[in-house]
Amino acid sequence: MSILDAELAELVFEHMRGVIIVDTDARVIYINKQWADIIGIDRDESIGKPVKEVLPNTKMDLIVQTGKPMNSDLFELNGKVYVCKRVPLYQDGKLIGAFSYEIFENMKIANEFIKMINQMSDELNYYRSEMRKIRGANYSINNIKGESKAIKRLRQQIYDASASNSTVLIQGETGTGKELVAHAIHDLSQRSINNLIKLNCAAIPTELIESELFGYEEGAFTGAKKGGKKGKFELAHMGSLFLDEICEIPTQAQAKLLRVIQEREVDRVGGFKSIPVDVRIIAATNRDIERMVEEKKFREDLYYRINVIQIVVPPLRSRKEDIGPISRSIIENLNRTLNMRIKGISDKAVRMLQHYDWPGNVRELHNVIERAMNGARYNDVLDEGHFEDFKDKYLSSSLTNIGKTLERGPQPLENIRNQAEREAIVAALNLFDHNKSKAAKYLHISRPLLYQKMNRLGIKL
Numbered sequence: 001m002s003i004l005d006a007e008l009a010e011l012v013f014e015h016m017r018g019v020i021i022v023d024t025d026a027r028v029i030y031i032n033k034q035w036a037d038i039i040g041i042d043r044d045e046s047i048g049k050p051v052k053e054v055l056p057n058t059k060m061d062l063i064v065q066t067g068k069p070m071n072s073d074l075f076e077l078n079g080k081v082y083v084c085k086r087v088p089l090y091q092d093g094k095l096i097g098a099f100s101y102e103i104f105e106n107m108k109i110a111n112e113f114i115k116m117i118n119q120m121s122d123e124l125n126y127y128r129s130e131m132r133k134i135r136g137a138n139y140s141i142n143n144i145k146g147e148s149k150a151i152k153r154l155r156q157q158i159y160d161a162s163a164s165n166s167t168v169l170i171q172g173e174t175g176t177g178k179e180l181v182a183h184a185i186h187d188l189s190q191r192s193i194n195n196l197i198k199l200n201c202a203a204i205p206t207e208l209i210e211s212e213l214f215g216y217e218e219g220a221f222t223g224a225k226k227g228g229k230k231g232k233f234e235l236a237h238m239g240s241l242f243l244d245e246i247c248e249i250p251t252q253a254q255a256k257l258l259r260v261i262q263e264r265e266v267d268r269v270g271g272f273k274s275i276p277v278d279v280r281i282i283a284a285t286n287r288d289i290e291r292m293v294e295e296k297k298f299r300e301d302l303y304y305r306i307n308v309i310q311i312v313v314p315p316l317r318s319r320k321e322d323i324g325p326i327s328r329s330i331i332e333n334l335n336r337t338l339n340m341r342i343k344g345i346s347d348k349a350v351r352m353l354q355h356y357d358w359p360g361n362v363r364e365l366h367n368v369i370e371r372a373m374n375g376a377r378y379n380d381v382l383d384e385g386h387f388e389d390f391k392d393k394y395l396s397s398s399l400t401n402i403g404k405t406l407e408r409g410p411q412p413l414e415n416i417r418n419q420a421e422r423e424a425i426v427a428a429l430n431l432f433d434h435n436k437s438k439a440a441k442y443l444h445i446s447r448p449l450l451y452q453k454m455n456r457l458g459i460k461l
């Protein structure tokens with residue numbers, strides 16, 4: 001029986017609540033007995049009447065006008081609230097009417113249902129976070145600190161990527177937080193209850209990479225384990241595979257990787273059958289992968305397969321307003337591991353840190369903070385004074401421009417010395433938040449001499 005028998009359909013409708021069907025003119029075609037009784041109308045008489053006449057505050061007329069459903073809407077009748085669903089009826093793509101029925105008899109039942117769903121969702125979140133600890137995603141989006149526009153955009157991109165199943169390519173300089181991003185994407189995704197498996201392609205000898213990724217069968221090569229071994233793809237089945245430093249993957253393995261992504265099945269080394277896998281790939285690199293593609297060092301077809309969702313993590317120097325919040329979060333974490341109670345970092349110290357360009361990005365900031373904490377007392381607030389090493393480093397990094405000046409061609413030593421002096425003074429002033437006494441002391445000159453030099457070299461604050 002392909003078409004539902006009318007009698008059977010009617011029987012089903014009588015077992016539902018609040019059923020009403022209208023045609024495209026919003027006239028009643030059908031109303032079930034239970035609903036007619038509640039409204040208090042004669043069923044037969046209501047057939048053919050405009051639905052608004054039968055039920056003045058119904059929205060069924062809107063459904064046939066717009067052709068769009070209302071999935072759960074409140075409907076009030078005689079002081080009682082019903083939760084109903086209204087759907088347009090299409091036949092062969094043409095709108096022929098609309099249909100409505102009750103989902104919940106009253107708000108009390110609806111509320112109980114919502115309460116139950118909320119409770120289940122709380123439980124789910126709890127188990128998710130427990131699973132996360134077991135499954136390997138150590139970071140969540142909450143670990144990505146910062147309030148700059150760039151970092152907010154990054155967090156939005158992470159949310160978008162987590163809702164999709166496509167391959168992600170994370171690019172960014174060293175220490176910008178690519179690993180953090182990869183973990184956060186997995187953690188927010190549907191796959192978070194399954195494994196996040198990580199492979200650092202740079203850390204594995206070329207001859208082992210294929211067996212690591214795809215696994216091997218017993219006897220595949222000398223030294224192969226008895227019973228064979230699962231590869232990372234199999235381990236990541238239903239979860240995510242994080243391929244860190246993807247650019248380091250050897251050419252031969254690139255071809256195989258492409259095949260796995262396209263066919264969604266792996267062939268173990270020395271194996272005879274393909275094993276289907278459902279894995280979401282998240283790749284990361286700090287190298288210029290586009291250039292490697294141009295230079296034929298990275299397969300172009302693989303690049304396109306991987307670069308479906310592209311996330312670029314911006315360097316710290318382009319979002320220096322994040323230095324404060326990130327430093328504070330690093331201090332909190334280090335307080336735990338170093339067993340200290342550092343209360344924070346002064347605004348002046350943050351401003352000082354903001355003058356530096358951070359080629360090592362957040363990882364370098366982490367090291368600088370850790371060194372400062374090691375020199376601090378148990379419950380200090382970190383201040384400029386705690387960053388002596390950093391000051392030297394900063395000063396020498398800002399003096400590297402002299403080299404560039406020399407590259408421009410021969411010039412009098414006098415000019416070069418002036419430039420070196422200017423740079424050193426500006427850097428020292430920045431370092432101490434424009435405090436001239438401290439800058440002078442740092443450069444081992446008197447305050448008047450500093451003024452004199454600033455005048456001569458045209459340094460204005």
Ligand SMILES: Nc1ncnc2c1ncn2[C@@H]1O[C@H](COP(=O)(O)OP(=O)(O)OP(=O)(O)O)[C@@H](O)[C@H]1O
Pocket residue numbers: 143144145146172173174175176177178179180181285286326329362363366
């Ligand atoms: N926005 C951020 N907030 C807090 N901590 C961060 C942030 N970004 C990075 N970090 C921290 O900085 C360090 C370096 O991050 P991560 O290891 O993710 O860098 P990466 O981009 O993978 O670097 P590499 O290319 O060298 O592997 C980690 O300790 C990480 O926790």
Ligand SMILES: [Mg+2]
Pocket residue numbers: 178179244
């Ligand atoms: Mg990394």
